[in-house]
Each structure stands twice: as C-alpha cells, then as structure tokens.
Amino acid sequence: MHVPPRVIRPHDTVWMAAADLPTAHGAFEANVFHHVDPASGSVKEHVALVFGDIRGRAKVPVRVHSECITSEVFGSLKCDCKQQFDAAMAEIAQRGFGAVLYLRQEGRGIGLANKMRAYELQAMGHDTVDANRLLGLPDDAREYGVARDMLAHFGVASVVLLTNNPEKIRGLEALGVVVASREPVHIAPNKFSRGYLETKRLRMAHQLPHHPANEATAGLEGAERPARAARAGLARGHVKRLAGAE
Numbered sequence: 581m582h583v584p585p586r587v588i589r590p591h592d593t594v595w596m597a598a599a600d601l602p603t604a605h606g607a608f609e610a611n612v613f614h615h616v617d618p619a620s621g622s623v624k625e626h627v628a629l630v631f632g633d634i635r636g637r638a639k640v641p642v643r644v645h646s647e648c649i650t651s652e653v654f655g656s657l658k659c660d661c662k663q664q665f666d667a668a669m670a671e672i673a674q675r676g677f678g679a680v681l682y683l684r685q686e687g688r689g690i691g692l693a694n695k696m697r698a699y700e701l702q703a704m705g706h707d708t709v710d711a712n713r714l715l716g717l718p719d720d721a722r723e724y725g726v727a728r729d730m731l732a733h734f735g736v737a738s739v740v741l742l743t744n745n746p747e748k749i750r751g752l753e754a755l756g757v758v759v760a761s762r763e764p765v766h767i768a769p770n771k772f773s774r775g776y777l778e779t780k781r782l783r784m785a786h787q788l789p790h791h792p793a794n795e796a797t798a799g800l801e802g803a804e805r806p807a808r809a810a811r812a813g814l815a816r817g818h819v820k821r822l823a824g825a826e
C-alpha cells in the first residue's frame with residue numbers, strides 16, 4: 581500500500597530501528613528515530629526507551645529527557661540530570677509500562693560548547709539564566725517536536741509526565757500532546773548543583789522543593805529519594821551496582 585511521505589514522516593521524524601536493551605532497571609526496547617533539523621539540515625538520532633506495551637494506551641508514564649553528556653557520561657555533579665534519568669527509568673520499570681524519550685539537545689538545546697561557555701560565566705558568579713543571556717542565547721532552547729512524533733508513532737493517547745518543569749508541559753501541549761498529569765522527579769542538591777537547582781526553582785519556575793544552603797547534603801548519597809523511586813530501587817546500593825555494571 582502506498583503511504584504518502586507526510587504520513588510516515590511527520591515533521592521529519594523517522595523511526596529507524598529497535599532492539600531489546602537490558603538495563604540495570606529492567607528490559608527496555610530502544611527505538612531509534614532520525615530527525616532532520618530544519619535549521620541546519622543535519623540528521624540527529626533520538627531514542628525512545630520503551631518499557632512494556634505502550635501502544636495505543638492512555639496515561640502512559642513518560643519522561644521527556646534531554647541529553648546531558650556532562651552529567652550522564654562524565655559524572656558531573658553540577659546538575660541532577662543523570663539522577664533524574666535513572667529515577668525515571670526505575671519508576672517506569674516499576675510501573676510496568678512507559679517510556680523515556682531521550683532527545684539529543686545538549687545544554688537545554690544550546691550545545692556543548694555553549695554549555696561550557698555558560699559554565700565559565702557561572703564560575704564568575706552568574707547564574708545559569710544570566711550566563712545564557714550574556715552569551716546571547718535563550719534560557720531554554722529545547723524543542724519537543726521529536727517527542728510528540730515519537731508518542732504519535734506509538735499511538736500514545738495521553739501521558740503522565742515525569743518532570744519538575746511546567747514549561748515542558750506547556751511545550752508538549754502546544755504541540756498536541758495530551759498531558760493527563762504531572763509527577764515530580766525530585767533529587768536533593770549537592771554542594772555543586774545547589775545554585776543551579778535553586779536558579780531553576782526561582783527563575784525558571786521549576787517545581788522544586790527549597791533546600792536551604794545550610795541543609796546537610798552530599799553528592800549521590802544525600803539524594804532525596806521519592807517514595808516510588810526508592811521502591812523501584814534507586815537506593816545507594818543500586819547506584820553502585822549501576823556503576824559496576826559498565
């Protein structure tokens with residue numbers, strides 16, 4: 581049967597391949613999509629990590645997660661991206677179905693080099709919002725069209741979004757995604773991430789608990805664990821097992 585290109589290629593997002601991916605959190609299916617960036621014309625690879633059967637379902641637990649190589653690969657403590665990613669994977673596996681949509685838009689969409697430039701400015705005392713503005717960059721350049729296309733690919737009717745960021749909900753809803761509800765992913769700050777998380781709370785309207793500067797916290801071991809994430813095994817021993825599994 582002939583299918584018009586615009587049907588199988590909505591917004592230039594194309595499903596390419598899938599394979600089972602055993603992870604520390606359980607067996608996910610990694611679905612790779614190609615997306616043509618309309619500005620540069622370059623192709624980026626994005627991944628939908630799917631757990632269980634989400635096709636055609638409503639209220640699917642979904643984390644829309646943007647790449648953060650400094651945290652997720654290099655182990656940087658300046659933000660909580662890796663811990664949020666791990667908590668979402670654990671939560672979804674615990675619920676038995678859902679997806680983490682991993683979008684390749686580093687540094688809230690400004691790219692790795694600009695992220696390093698912003699870190700330099702932050703080391704001089706500017707917060708993450710002012711650093712971006714000094715560089716002539718938007719506070720948040722992320723786009724969610726690929727996430728919308730992925731959800732459409734699987735026929736997901738509505739999502740329970742695992743996020744602290746109301747702007748992400750607005751961004752997805754503006755694209756036609758039905759967000760049935762939001763559930764937070766709270767990670768306690770460490771001494772390196774405290775200022776960043778506080779800026780996100782105060783200046784970017786993220787729904788985060790306030791952690792006073794004199795509150796005792798330390799790295800991963802001080803991570804606040806939402807009850808569900810703790811149930812799903814995001815405990816200290818689990819994080820250590822993750823590290824040892826590489």
Ligand SMILES: [Zn+2]
Nearest residue numbers: 648651659661
């Ligand atoms: Zn990060």
